[in-house]
Amino acid sequence: MPGHPDSGLAPYAAFVSASRGRAHAEPAHPYRGEFQRDRDRIIHCTAFRRLVYKTQVFVNHEGDLYRTRLTHSLEVAQIARTVARELCINIELAEAICLAHDLGHTPFGHAGQDSLNKCMRAYGGFEHNLQSLRVVDELEDRYAEFPGLNLCYETREGILKHCSRRNARQLGVLGKRILAGEQPGLEAQLADLADGIAYNNHDVDDGLRAGLITVDELCSVTLFRDEYERAGKTHAHASDRTRVSGTIRAMINRIVTDLLQTTRDNLKVAMPESIEAVRSQRKPLLTFSPEIQSLHQELKHFLNERLYRHPRVAAMTEQADTVVTGLFHIYFEDTGQLPPEHRVRADESESESGDRGRARAVADYVAGMTDRYALSEYQRLIDPELDF
Numbered sequence: 001m002p003g004h005p006d007s008g009l010a011p012y013a014a015f016v017s018a019s020r021g022r023a024h025a026e027p028a029h030p031y032r033g034e035f036q037r038d039r040d041r042i043i044h045c046t047a048f049r050r051l052v053y054k055t056q057v058f059v060n061h062e063g064d065l066y067r068t069r070l071t072h073s074l075e076v077a078q079i080a081r082t083v084a085r086e087l088c089i090n091i092e093l094a095e096a097i098c099l100a101h102d103l104g105h106t107p108f109g110h111a112g113q114d115s116l117n118k119c120m121r122a123y124g125g126f127e128h129n130l131q132s133l134r135v136v137d138e139l140e141d142r143y144a145e146f147p148g149l150n151l152c153y154e155t156r157e158g159i160l161k162h163c164s165r166r167n168a169r170q171l172g173v174l175g176k177r178i179l180a181g182e183q184p185g186l187e188a189q190l191a192d193l194a195d196g197i198a199y200n201n202h203d204v205d206d207g208l209r210a211g212l213i214t215v216d217e218l219c220s221v222t223l224f225r226d227e228y229e230r231a232g233k234t235h236a237h238a239s240d241r242t243r244v245s246g247t248i249r250a251m252i253n254r255i256v257t258d259l260l261q262t263t264r265d266n267l268k269v270a271m272p273e274s275i276e277a278v279r280s281q282r283k284p285l286l287t288f289s290p291e292i293q294s295l296h297q298e299l300k301h302f303l304n305e306r307l308y309r310h311p312r313v314a315a316m317t318e319q320a321d322t323v324v325t326g327l328f329h330i331y332f333e334d335t336g337q338l339p340p341e342h343r344v345r346a347d348e349s350e351s352e353s354g355d356r357g358r359a360r361a362v363a364d365y366v367a368g369m370t371d372r373y374a375l376s377e378y379q380r381l382i383d384p385e386l387d388f
């Protein structure tokens, strides 16, 4: 039926009408579908706005043109929308998952997460996927009727992506899927792959712009070299910058086209008649061909070796560790240093579950910080001289 949120979807898509629903039942909206409401709630939430000041690879103040967690999330959603439209799966659900997938990220990217995980070792650890779920399930405080954003099961399933078995045991229905080895829906599978496609490609762009990697070095990567040579032939008089842009565009296009073709082939073989049939498959149905998988892997490996471990990025990692670890300990040892509402949470959580509870409330507070807020708190409380 035209206008209905499920119209035009393939049988294996996530249908609003077949959703496993929300933890707290809510009346339907007169014209917005449930996954659309989830996407809208994510865009309006506080954690989403903070993504603009959180590091992807480069610290925000290193330059205005680098990706942040926010622009990264938008690029992930953009790629996922294209694929979802072509496969006739739920665009709004895919988009909601992509926009929320990094909500739980700490300040200073992966460096910040590793530090917080170390600080939390004795108290249950810190995983960013799980933290994204905590943000939408508990930490956002916007509705009188329920904690968090009360998102649909399918959106939460995609946001969690995966977590350790130890944590899965504490997650109720959502954790059962992980323990049982059940696949998530195609929209969740898509958000996961779109994340990798987006960062592998935009990190090439940012790394070149920052001068940390060069075109010559990148030409050791098959995927880049292929498309760079092609771009040189098609646009012989293009500037270096437009040639690189054309190369990255072509890489994304090649990967996405392969993803579509391979997934269509997988769907033809498996013929899933519903999202439940997608879930009960032994393996994900949304995949790259083995050839693109290995080319993509080669690119990822290059970035790991040359960009993420570059001395300039490593120096940032060290500073991030100092800031995150310093802040965690100062708040943990004296909750009086926290803003009043967080102090109340930490004290309540401590009376429920002791040090573990206090540590979790402190980790929630530190994880929610933007890069610049974390740095200014560190300067205020610990060392006014520290700067990046």
Ligand code: MG
Binding pocket: 072, 101, 102, 195
């Ligand atoms: Mg991401």
